[in-house]
Every structure is written in C-alpha cells, then in structure tokens.
Amino acid sequence: MTIIKTKLNRRSFLKASALAGGGMILSFSWLTGCKPTAEQEALGLPDEWFELNSYIKIGDNGRVTLFSPNPEFGSNVKTSMPMILADELDVDWSNVIVEQADFYPERYERQFTGGSQGIRQGWNPLRAAGAAARYLLVAAAAQTWEVSADEIKTSKGIIEHKGSGKKAHYGEMASMAATIEVPVEVKLKDIKDFNIIGTSKKNVDIEKIITGKPMFAMDYKQEGTLVSAIVHPPAFGMQLKTFDGESIKSMSGIKDVFSFHVHSDGYVQNAFDTTTHQEMVAIVGNSTWEVLQAKKALQVEWEKAPDKEITVSGWGGNQSKVKIPSGLENTDGHLARMEEYSKKPANVLRKDGNPEEAFQKAAKVLEKTYTAPYLAHNCMEPVNCYAHVTADKAEIYGPTQAPEFIINTLSERLGLPKDKIQINLARMGGGFGQRAYSHHMVEAAVISQKVGAPVKMMYTREDDMTYGIYRPTYTATYRAAIDENGKLTAIHVKAGGIPETPIAPNRFPAGAVENYLAEGWDIPSNITIGAFRAPRSNFIASAEQSFLDELAEELGKDPIDFRLELLDRATKNPVGTNNDYDPERYAGVLKLVREKANWDSPKEGVHRGVSAYFCHNSYVAEVLDLRLEGNKPVVENVVAAVDCGIVINPDAASNMGEGAIVDGIGNAFFGELPFKDGVPQKNNFNDYKMIRMSEAPKKIEVHFVKNEHAPTGLGEPLFPPVFAAVSNALYQATGKRFYTQPFGKELDNVMLRM
Amino acid sequence: MATFNLNINGKTQSVDIDPATPILWVLRDHLDLVGTKYGCGIAQCGACTIIMDGNAVRSCSIPVSAAEGTKITTIEGLSEKVDHPVQKAWMEHDVPQCGYCQAGQIMSAVALLENNPNPTDEDIDNAMNGNICRCGTYVRIKKAIKTAANS
Ligand code: FES
Ligand code: FES
Numbered sequence: 077m078t079i080i081k082t083k084l085n086r087r088s089f090l091k092a093s094a095l096a097g098g099g100m101i102l103s104f105s106w107l108t109g110c111k112p113t114a115e116q117e118a119l120g121l122p123d124e125w126f127e128l129n130s131y132i133k134i135g136d137n138g139r140v141t142l143f144s145p146n147p148e149f150g151s152n153v154k155t156s157m158p159m160i161l162a163d164e165l166d167v168d169w170s171n172v173i174v175e176q177a178d179f180y181p182e183r184y185e186r187q188f189t190g191g192s193q194g195i196r197q198g199w200n201p202l203r204a205a206g207a208a209a210r211y212l213l214v215a216a217a218a219q220t221w222e223v224s225a226d227e228i229k230t231s232k233g234i235i236e237h238k239g240s241g242k243k244a245h246y247g248e249m250a251s252m253a254a255t256i257e258v259p260v261e262v263k264l265k266d267i268k269d270f271n272i273i274g275t276s277k278k279n280v281d282i283e284k285i286i287t288g289k290p291m292f293a294m295d296y297k298q299e300g301t302l303v304s305a306i307v308h309p310p311a312f313g314m315q316l317k318t319f320d321g322e323s324i325k326s327m328s329g330i331k332d333v334f335s336f337h338v339h340s341d342g343y344v345q346n347a348f349d350t351t352t353h354q355e356m357v358a359i360v361g362n363s364t365w366e367v368l369q370a371k372k373a374l375q376v377e378w379e380k381a382p383d384k385e386i387t388v389s390g391w392g393g394n395q396s397k398v399k400i401p402s403g404l405e406n407t408d409g410h411l412a413r414m415e416e417y418s419k420k421p422a423n424v425l426r427k428d429g430n431p432e433e434a435f436q437k438a439a440k441v442l443e444k445t446y447t448a449p450y451l452a453h454n455c456m457e458p459v460n461c462y463a464h465v466t467a468d469k470a471e472i473y474g475p476t477q478a479p480e481f482i483i484n485t486l487s488e489r490l491g492l493p494k495d496k497i498q499i500n501l502a503r504m505g506g507g508f509g510q511r512a513y514s515h516h517m518v519e520a521a522v523i524s525q526k527v528g529a530p531v532k533m534m535y536t537r538e539d540d541m542t543y544g545i546y547r548p549t550y551t552a553t554y555r556a557a558i559d560e561n562g563k564l565t566a567i568h569v570k571a572g573g574i575p576e577t578p579i580a581p582n583r584f585p586a587g588a589v590e591n592y593l594a595e596g597w598d599i600p601s602n603i604t605i606g607a608f609r610a611p612r613s614n615f616i617a618s619a620e621q622s623f624l625d626e627l628a629e630e631l632g633k634d635p636i637d638f639r640l641e642l643l644d645r646a647t648k649n650p651v652g653t654n655n656d657y658d659p660e661r662y663a664g665v666l667k668l669v670r671e672k673a674n675w676d677s678p679k680e681g682v683h684r685g686v687s688a689y690f691c692h693n694s695y696v697a698e699v700l701d702l703r704l705e706g707n708k709p710v711v712e713n714v715v716a717a718v719d720c721g722i723v724i725n726p727d728a729a730s731n732m733g734e735g736a737i738v739d740g741i742g743n744a745f746f747g748e749l750p751f752k753d754g755v756p757q758k759n760n761f762n763d764y765k766m767i768r769m770s771e772a773p774k775k776i777e778v779h780f781v782k783n784e785h786a787p788t789g790l791g792e793p794l795f796p797p798v799f800a801a802v803s804n805a806l807y808q809a810t811g812k813r814f815y816t817q818p819f820g821k822e823l824d825n826v827m828l829r830m
Numbered sequence: 831m832a833t834f835n836l837n838i839n840g841k842t843q844s845v846d847i848d849p850a851t852p853i854l855w856v857l858r859d860h861l862d863l864v865g866t867k868y869g870c871g872i873a874q875c876g877a878c879t880i881i882m883d884g885n886a887v888r889s890c891s892i893p894v895s896a897a898e899g900t901k902i903t904t905i906e907g908l909s910e911k912v913d914h915p916v917q918k919a920w921m922e923h924d925v926p927q928c929g930y931c932q933a934g935q936i937m938s939a940v941a942l943l944e945n946n947p948n949p950t951d952e953d954i955d956n957a958m959n960g961n962i963c964r965c966g967t968y969v970r971i972k973k974a975i976k977t978a979a980n981s
Contacts, residue, residue: 150928150965278924285929286917286936288865288905295864303859328831328848365848365855456869456877456930456964505867505930506964537870727924731970735927738966761874761962770955772968 078264080200082208126250128209129258130183131161131202138233138247140167143177145184146194147477148281149507151732151791153194155280156724157202160195163272164206164265167246168232174280179479179499187501189477190512190607192692192789195724199786207262209253216252217244267722267784276727281503293474293502296462297532302331303364304523304533305371307357308543311754312603313404315381316355324359324373329366333359333374336522338515340489344387344395348481351515352544352604358523360531368536380404381602400602404754407549410574411447413599414551417572418445422597425581428651429591431557434566438557442630446554446619448817449748451547452756452764453608457505458540461520464530469496470521475504475511482514489518490525509607513545538759546749547608548573550615554623557591562631565591571616572597575605578612583690584662585620587655588642603751609739610691610792617689618744618799618817625685625804626813635686635804636670639663657690661719664781665697668717672779673699682712685804687797692789694720695781698737700773700801702809707828709809711741711773714801716794718778721785733778733794740798742767745820745830765820771830834898838863839907849895854878856894857904865905865933869962876961879934880904886941888960905933908940916940919978927965935961939975948979 122135133141142158142165158174179187185201188194210230217235218225221242228237233246284291309315321333336358338351345351357376361367384400435441461474470492476482479499487494504511520533535543552571559565567589571579577596586592608614628638643666645651646659666688670676678684681703688697701713714737723729746765750757758764778794803814810826820830833846838861845860852871857863857880866889869877873888880889881903908914912921916939926932935958942949942957949957954975963971 150926152927276924278921279926281929282921282924282926283912285926285932286905286920287908287912288863288933290864292867292930294868295858363851363855363859365851365859454964456867456875456928456962458868504928506928508964534868537872537875731924731927731967734969735966738968739964742966760872761870762872766962766964767966767968768962769958769968769972772966774951774969776969 079261080204080207080264082204082259082262122247124251126254128212128250128253129205130180131205132165132209134213134246134250134253136247136250138171138245139173140165140171140233140246141173141175143175145177145187146198147187147189147479147501147504148176149189149477149504149511151189151194152279152725152728153189155277155728156195157198158280159272159277159724160199160202161206163270164203165210166230166232169272169277171233176501176503178501179483181480187479189507190509192694192792195787196693196789203264204262207264208259211259211262212253212256213246213249215256216249220249220252273722273724274726277725279728291503292457292505293462294457294460294505294534296473296502298464298530301462301530301532302360302362302527303367304358304360304520304531305367306519306533306535306539307359307371307374307376308353308539309378310542311378311404312352312544312751313381313402313754314378315353316357317377317379319357319377320375321357323375324370327366327370327373329362330370331360331362332527333357333370334526336526338518338522343488344389346389346481346484348478348513349485349515350513350545350604350606356519360523360527364534399600401600403602405601405603406752407449407750410549410751414447414549414572414574417597417599418551418553418570420597422570422572422595424593425579425596426586426592426594426652428586428589429566431566431568431591431593434557434591435555435568437559438565439560440558441555442558442627443553443555444623444626444815445551446622446815447551448549448615448618449750450549450603451608451743451747452541452749453508453510453545454541454764454766455504455506455508455510458537459516459535459543460533461516462530462532463517463520463524465490465521465525468492469498471498471500472517472521473500473502474514474517474520475502475507476514476517477504477507477512478514481512482517485518486521490521508609509611510545513606537761541759541764542756544604545606546603547614548576548605550578552578552616552619554619556627558630564589564627564631566593568593569620570595570597571619572599573615574599574601574603576612578616580612580616582654582656584646584657584659585624585642587650587652587659588646590651592651609736610796613689613691613792613796614799617687617691617796618803621687621689621797621800622803622813622815625800625807636666636675639666639688661695662688662690665695665717665719668779668781669697669699669715672717672777673715675699683805683808685801685806685808687800687804689793689797691796692792694718694788694790694793696793696797698794698797698801700798700805702805704809704828709806709823709828709830713775713777714773715777716779717781718790718794719781719783720790720793721783721787723780724787726780729780729790730778732791734776736791736794737776737798738767738772740795741773741802742771744799744802744817745771746818748818834894836894836897836902837900838902839904845894847894849893851894853880853889853892853894853897853902857889863904863906867930867933869931876934876938877931879937879961881937881941884941884944886938905937908936914940915978915981916943916974919974919981922977923970923974925967925970925974927967931961931963935963935971939971939978942975943979949975
C-alpha cells in the first residue's frame with residue numbers, strides 16, 4: 077500500500093482562482109464553440125459543478141471534468157495525464173470531459189512540457205489529486221449514510237456500502253465532498269488494480285482535429301484582432317540599421333509599421349529567454365495577405381552587429397555574463413574550427429583507470445570521427461501568438477511548452493504585475509523543444525501594447541526557419557584501445573560543438589570499460605541554439621552507437637552480444653561510482669529487441685542495424701531493416717524495445733514512438749541547415765528536405781518492457797538511437813561506414829539515391 | 831478589390847477582396863474556416879490542402895480569382911456527423927499527434943480515394959507525398975487510408 081502526501085489545499089486553490097480574475101474562467105469548448113456529440117448530449121451536463129481540487133470537478137449528475145495541466149504539443153499528455161487522475165478517482169472514462177488547464181502556477185505543480193518529464197513528474201501529483209478527490213466523495217457518503225468509510229467501495233463513479241445496501245453516484249455526494257477538509261495523506265491504488273492506466277484510450281481531441289475545429293493559437297482571434305508580421309535580420313550577426321516604414325503604410329489594409337526591442341536594455345535573461353534578434357520590424361494590418369504583401373515591399377537596411385554581452389541568471393539565481401561574438405559565420409568555417417578543436421586537449425569530464433597507458437600499450441587503436449549539422453525544428457505550426465495588452469492587463473494565447481519561463485519576462489517587459497497577465501495554453505502544432513523558448517509571446521505582447529489592440533502575430537515559414545534556436549552542430553571522435561589478445565582495454569571520447577559539448581560523461585559506456593576518458597569542448601557563436609528532441613543525446617547516441625558497431629566488428633563480435641558483454645561488466649563489476657543508468661534495464665531492452673526483431677535469423681536481402689540508448693530515464697533499443705530496391709534504400713521495418721516503466725496509454729505511446737523513429741530517419745538522411753555569411757541557406761520546405769511518406773518505414777513496431785517502475789520519459793528516448801540504426805544498416809547494405817550526417821548526401825558515393 | 835462568389839462546402843459565400851489573395855487566407859481570415867492550415871505558403875507541405883472540383887489542391891498557392899465557378903470542400907465540409915469513412919478510419923487508428931497537418935492529410939486522402947477507391951501502396955505514397963507530417967504519423971496515415979478504402 078502506498079500512502080502519498082496530497083499537497084492539496086482547497087483554500088489556497090480558491091484564493092488562486094480568485095486572483096486569476098474570474099474564478100473558473102475555463103469553459104467547455106463544446107458548449108461555447110462546437111456542438112456536443114451525441115454521446116455528450118446523452119450524458120448531459122450537470123446543473124452544478126463542484127470543485128474537489130484544481131484538477132477535478134464533479135457535476136451533480138455524476139459527470140466528471142478533469143483538467144490536464146501541461147501544454148499539449150502532440151505527445152498526447154492531454155489524454156494520458158487525465159487518465160492517471162481518472163484511474164485514482166475511480167471513474168468511468170467515458171463519463172469524463174477533459175479540459176486544457178490554462179497557466180495557473182498557484183494551482184498546478186509543473187506546467188512544463190519538455191525533457192520528457194510530463195508523465196514522470198506528474199505521476200505522483202496526479203495520482204494524489206485523483207485519490208484525494210475519491211477520498212472526499214467516500215467521506216461524504218460515510219457521513220451521509222452514517223457508516224464507516226473503510227466499509228465503502230467505489231467503482232466507475234459509483235459509491236457503495238454493501239452492509240446497508242446504500243448506493244450513490246459521485247454526483248450525489250459531490251456537493252458535500254466539496255465541503256470536507258482535504259486529507260493531508262491519501263492511500264493510492266495498488267498497481268494491479270489500475271483499470272484505465274495501461275489501456276489504450278483515444279486522443280481526447282481526435283474529433284476536433286479531424287473536423288478542423290479551431291484549437292491552435294494560429295486559429296484564434298477576438299473581435300477587432302489585427303494581424304501582424306515581423307521582419308527579422310536575414311543573417312546571424314546582423315542587426316537593424318534603418319527601414320522605410322512610411323512607404324508601405326499607405327498599402328491596402330496596413331495600420332502601422334514600427335521597430336521594437338524584444339527585451340528592454342540591461343534585462344537579465346533566464347535560460348529560456350533565448351532571442352536571436354533583439355530588434356525587429358513589426359507590420360500590423362487588417363488581414364494576413366495584406367500584411368504579407370507589405371512585408372515583401374518593406375525596404376530595410378541591415379548592418380553588422382558588434383560583439384555583445386548579455387546577463388543570464390541561472391537556476392540558483394546566480395548571474396553570469398555571456399559573450400555573443402560578432403561576425404558572419406559559415407558552415408565551412410564551423411567545420412574547420414571543430415576539426416581544430418577535436419585535435420586539441422579538451423576539458424576532462426570523466427576519467428576511469430589509466431586510459432593513456434592503455435592506448436600506449438594497445439596493439440591496435442580504432443579511431444573514428446562523426447559530425448552532424450545544425451538542424452531546424454520546423455514545427456508544422458510556424459511561430460505565432462495572440463496577445464491583447466491593455467493599460468492594466470494582458471491576455472496571451474500562444475504555443476508554449478513553458479509558460480512558467482516566460483511569465484517574468486512578460487511582466488518585466490510590459491510593466492504589468494504577473495497576476496495581471498493571463499497566459500492561456502493553446503494546443504501546439506509541434507514543439508520539439510523549440511517552443512520552450514517563448515520570445516514570440518513577448519513579441520506579440522509588445523506589438524499589441526504599441527498598437528493598443530488585440531494582435532495575432534505570425535511568422536512566415538521563412539521567418540520561422542531562419543530565426544534560430546537550432547539543434548547545434550557537433551563532432552565527436554571515439555577511440556578504442558585493443559590489446560594483443562584482441563581485448564578491448566580503453567575507450568576515449570572527445571566531443572564538442574557550437575556552442576556546447578554533447579557528452580553526458582556518466583552514461584554508458586562509462587562504467588563498462590576499465591579505462592575510460594571523456595573530454596568535451598565548445599566554441600561560442602552568435603547562432604542561437606535550443607533544446608531539440610533529446611538535446612545532445614540526439615547526436616552523441618548516433619556517434620557512440622555507430623562506433624560500438626564498428627568496434628564489435630573489429631573484435632569479431634555480434635553487435636548485440638558485444639553491448640550485452642559491456643553491460644554485464646557494468647552490472648557485475650561497474651567501473652566508477654557515478655554511472656547514471658541501470659545496466660540490467662539497458663540489457664533488458666537489447667534482449668527484447670533481439671527477440672522481437674528475430675535478430676538471430678537474418679533474412680535474405682534485408683540489411684539490419686541495431687542501436688540502443690538511455691536518456692530521459694528510459695531505455696530503448698532499435699533494429700532497423702533496410703532493403704535496396706534498385707539503387708534506393710527502403711526502410712522496411714523498425715522494431716523498438718522500450719523500458720519507460722508503466723505505460724499509461726499504450727497505443728498513443730506507440731504512436732509517439734513511431735513518430736520519433738520517423739523523425740530520426742528523416743533527420744539522419746536529410747536534416748541539415750548550412751550557413752553562409754551568417755545566412756541560413758534554407759528557408760522553406762522546397763530546400764529543407766523533410767521526410768515524406770514514401771521515405772518513411774513501411775512498418776514500425778514498438779514493444780514495451782512490462783514492469784511496475786514508475787513511468788519515465790517517452791517523447792524523446794526513441795529518437796537518439798535511430799540515427800545509428802540507420803548508419804549501421806547502411807553499412808550492412810553498402811560495405812561503407814557513414815560518419816557524416818545527413819547520410820543522404822553520401823549515398824551518391826555508393827551509387828544510392830533516396 | 832473585387833467581389834467573388836465562392837461555392838464552399840455547398841454554400842455560396844461572397845467576399846470583396848484583392849484578387850491575388852490565396853484561397854487559404856480567404857478561408858482563414860475572411861470566412862473563419864480555420865481548419866485549413868498554413869505551413870509553408872509555397873505548395874510544399876500540404877497543410878493547406880482543400881478539394882477543388884474533386885482534386886486535392888494547395889490553397890496557399892491558388893488565388894481567389896481562380897476559385898470562382900469551382901466547387902470547394904474544406905475539412906469543415908467533409909461530413910455533418912464526423913462519419914466520413916476517412917474520418918472514421920482516422921479515429922480507429924488514432925492517427926494524429928500534434929494534429930496540425932491532419933486536415934491537409936485527410937483532404938489529400940479523401941481526394942485520393944474519390945479518384946482511386948483501391949489504391950496500392952505506391953498510389954498512396956504518390957498521392958500523399960505532398961503532405962508533410964512533422965510528427966511522423968505516416969505509418970498510421972497509410973493504415974487509415976487502407977481501412978477507409980476497405981469500408
Ligand atoms: S501551406 Fe500550402 S502547401 Fe504548405
Ligand atoms: S500530426 Fe503533427 S505534423 Fe502531423
């Protein structure tokens with residue numbers, strides 16, 4: 077039996093919603109916007125709702141509303157988080173209405189979608205909220221019936237006391253439950269008693285999505301909303317010099333043209349305030365097309381920006397100065413500098429044993445270098461935001477993964493107290509890490525404040541692809557020392573990037589090799605970067621897992637056997653003490669993928685690559701099957717084995733995994749954003765190649781390890797291993813190793829074409 | 831500015847507008863039909879796909895002046911009760927992730943099946959290759975199209 081502290085307090089919650097300026101300002105979208113479905117109509121709406129805590133309302137007729145706290149960008153938290161609430165609350169899922177909670181830090185513990193932490197960190201708070209509300213309903217029944225709460229059972233929203241034959245639905249007890257003191261501690265369900273968690277439930281928004289209902293910030297407007305576009309410098313290292321606003325002000329539908337600063341001078345940024353261009357031009361008008369025409373016609377002059385220094389405050393509040401170098405950077409220059417840094421000694425991040433000696437004594441050294449380019453996130457929904465700022469308050473509705481990181485920025489920039497700024501959470505058309513940086517909310521708000529009207533700001537695809545916050549470019553050199561008996565004695569990795577190293581020094585293969593050295597370096601740049609689905613892991617996994625494949629071959633071992641041997645060492649006799657993975661769970665996914673992919677029975681004409689990685693607290697192994705159809709590589713099947721603890725919504729979890737695999741294959745073959753004189757060389761989908769249906773795998777299977785570990789990350793961990801599964805399969809198909817991403821560019825060398 | 835009478839989802843609607851305005855922005859800004867999405871503006875992503883006289887077209891790249899006299903269907907006009915076979919198949923396979931591309935995907939799939947009720951894998955690839963799904967739901971889209979074809 078698990079007892080958990082609820083941390084819920086109805087009084088503080090009520091105070092919070094009063095502060096927010098409208099009590100329950102959330103409404104049922106199908107009441108205000110669309111018609112209810114037949115099913116919803118049949119169930120009916122209650123006359124009155126009773127709030128049991130900030131996540132749960134029960135109607136007098138037994139209907140249940142659950143608020144999903146975290147922003148939804150496609151990982152399906154809007155379904156899986158309420159499933160956790162519903163299971164502990166013990167209600168019938170078909171009787172549940174799910175609503176997106178808006179940003180209320182006083183009411184919800186963590187409204188951040190990112191780092192694959194939503195379910196992991198939401199697990200206990202959501203279970204506690206569900207269980208606490210159930211406790212109140214049971215307590216209300218016990219009081220009403222004058223029986224002991226211990227003798228009362230619940231099932232699917234029905235409360236029953238066998239001894240007295242009394243029975244009621246939750247709605248009948250809700251008004252009294254809402255007056256009972258919230259318990260300090262509650263008992264949670266046993267895992268074996270879950271009946272919603274672990275069963276596949278459809279996306280709660282599916283009907284809205286497939287009927288084209290407005291759900292994205294892009295679709296939102298209020299009476300009198302003006303449209304705004306921005307013009308940002310065409311290159312990193314450039315800034316605004318002058319612009320001729322007057323000449324376009326007379327164009328049809330144009331209301332205003334002005335330049336603005338995103339942050340005020342001397343503003344101390346937080347880690348998510350990344351903003352490439354501090355000064356931009358805004359064009360405001362009546363309609364999108366008119367504004368876009370004016371944007372095209374605008375005459376602007378740019379100039380080179382000087383070196384800059386910004387102050388960034390870290391998590392602990394300590395401030396550091398960050399230098400942003402001037403200059404117009406080039407991909408060729410990046411590659412040359414990275415090569416130079418790869419050859420110099422770097423910062424030692426971890427050292428076990430005596431790697432120098434092992435390399436000196438080695439009979440053979442295998443050394444390989446891997447490189448990957450900058451990547452643009454290319455969320456399907458370009459950057460946009462609705463803002464309505466008046467003298468005393470602001471309403472912001474936009475795509476953000478991290479409202480809590482932008483609220484202070486907004487408050488500072490607008491000169492409004494935080495409690496006068498309401499951030500409402502839109503469904504996002506993708507995020508992939510980029511929407512954790514919500515500068516666009518500030519931009520829209522500043523524009524609205526300036527024109528004194530509600531404004532919908534939209535980046536064009538070209539603006540979106542060229543404004544920055546990219547996945548960095550990286551390079552890694554792996555070396556292995558092999559003694560005269562053909563035994564691996566040391567591994568050395570030196571890796572860096574612009575502007576960060578991708579190494580996680582305490583991850584595998586650290587802990588599995590007697591002599592180990594990890595070194596990192598970084599090169600500053602004015603090209604902004606940000607989280608991109610499994611930051612750093614998405615590169616270092618590709619290098620490490622390609623290298624291990626080549627090393628296994630060098631040692632004459634099967635690539636899965638070789639990894640299992642290393643993990644066996646890390647289990648039985650680990651090297652060092654800080655290893656931040658569980659080698660047995662790691663080995664578990666390799667064994668599962670071996671079984672599910674029939675690894676030991678190869679098929680004629682099918683070239684297979686294996687790869688595995690641990691990140692975001694989860695373990696993943698993947699086997700990718702490739703066939704050559706003429707000179708075209710075709711990914712026939714990908715089998716993934718995943719250990720992310722308890723899986724909340726299995727079919728949706730598979731969907732997420734399939735997406736990560738497709739995303740990885742696409743970026744492995746095609747993803748790249750080169751630079752010339754600071755200018756991104758691709759700005760739309762005609763030249764930035766995205767994976768399309770014909771290049772996607774014909775089939776994907778995602779298998780989950782069944783266990784009772786608390787849930788861990790899922791949105792990211794399936795992504796990093798794909799790259800090496802691709803390169804290792806390509807090697808099997810062509811006899812050539814692929815070291816430089818995107819691999820598509822090197823296919824020509826082996827007479828292949830995608 | 832000029833006045834255009836457009837037949838959209840079986841209803842005639844009239845707009846007074848710059849003739850060069852792409853249908854996409856007429857739908858989204860002037861007629862409040864926002865199910866059709868903007869993704870690239872240059873006929874490369876398919877987010878803006880609508881059906882015009884039976885064919886899937888990219889509404890971001892067709893001026894409103896070319897729309898008069900045609901019959902346009904958008905995602906909003908596909909069915910009254912969310913029961914178009916393609917919509918039902920999308921639900922069965924729980925296709926969407928973020929959902930942003932899905933209206934365009936569905937409209938391309940509907941046009942495909944109207945013209946070719948039993949498409950091969952290759953037919954599906956060809957018809958759907960103009961629609962990017964950044965979330966990578968392609969495997970499910972293909973399954974859903976096959977389910978819809980069989981219903
Ligand atoms: S917006 Fe029309 S194809 Fe991309
Ligand atoms: S579901 Fe997100 S782009 Fe397709």
